[in-house]
Amino acid sequence: MILITGATGTVGRPLVGMLDHAGVGVRAVTRDMTSARFPAAVEVIQAEPSEPETLRDALVGVTAIFVNPRAVGAAGVELIALAREQGVKRMVTMSALNVEFDVERQPSRLRGEYNKEVEFAVVESGLEWVALRSGAYADNAIAMWAGQIRAGEVVRGAYPNSTWAPIHEHDIAAVGAHALLTDGLLGRRPVLTGPHSLTQPNMVTAIGAAIGRSLRFEEISPDAATQAMIRAGIPTPLAEGFLTMQAESYGQRGLVSNEVEEILRRPARTFAEWAVDHVDSFR
Structure with a gap:
C-alpha cells in the first residue's frame, strides 16, 4: 500500500492515477473530500498531513509514502517518525532544483513549501529515500x-x-511512480526539467x-x-x-536535465x- 500526500494537487492527482493503473494499492490523503475524485479502487483518507497524528490509522499497512512538502509543512520530522513507527520502508519526496539556494531565492517557501527541510528530514530518516528536485513547472x-x-x-x-526548461507535471508524477515502485532511484536526488x-x-x-x-x-x-x-x-x-x-x-x-528521459526511457514531454x-x- 502506498500513501500519497497532496493527492489532489498538480502532481499528486496524476500520480494516484498512474499507481492505480499499475494495480498498486493507493491511499490518497485529502483535506477536502469534495475534491477527491479518484478511481474506485483508490482508498481516500481525509486527514491533515501537517498534523501527522491524523494519519496514524491511515499508515497501517503502508510500505511507502509520497511526500508533498506543501501538504506536510513544518511537520516533516514528526511524520517520518510516525511512519517509521508504523513500519513504512520508503519515502519519496517532492523537492526543487533551487533547494540549496539562499532562502530568499526560494519563493515557493512563501506558500509553505519547505522543500529544504522536508528533503533533509527524508534523507536523514534512516528509511529508503528519493528526493525529486524539479525545475520550473509548466503549470x-x-x-x-x-x-x-x-x-x-x-x-x-x-x-x-x-x-x-518547464516540466510537465505528468513527467514529475511518472518519475515519482518509478521511485515508489522500483529501486533504481534509491538514495538519489534526480534533477527533473523539461x-x-x-x-x-x-x-x-x-x-x-x-x-x-x-x-x-x-x-x-x-x-x-x-x-x-x-x-x-x-x-x-x-x-x-x-x-x-x-x-x-x-x-x-x-x-536542461536529461534525467526524465533516462529514468522513464522516453523523451520528456x-x-x-x-x-x-x-x-x-x-x-
Missing part, C-alpha cells in the same frame, strides 16, 4: 498568463530573455499555437510585472520572489505538448 504559465490570454492577444511580463530551454516569448507562442490564436509577448518593467501579478491575486512577497528568480533563470541559465493538454485553462 506556472496558468497563474502567470491565463487571465491575460483570455482577455486579449498580448502577454506582458518582465525579463523576456530569461530561460527555463527537454528544452525556452524564453517566455517561446512559451507564449506555444500556447497560442495550442489554442489557435496568434499571441505575442510584450516586455514591461519588473515593477510593472510585479504589480500585475499582485492584481492577479498573487501575494506581494511571492510575486517579488518569483520575479527575482525569473531574472536569474533559476540561477542556471538555460538548464515538451512545453508545446503541455499547452495542448491545458487548452481549457487559456480559452
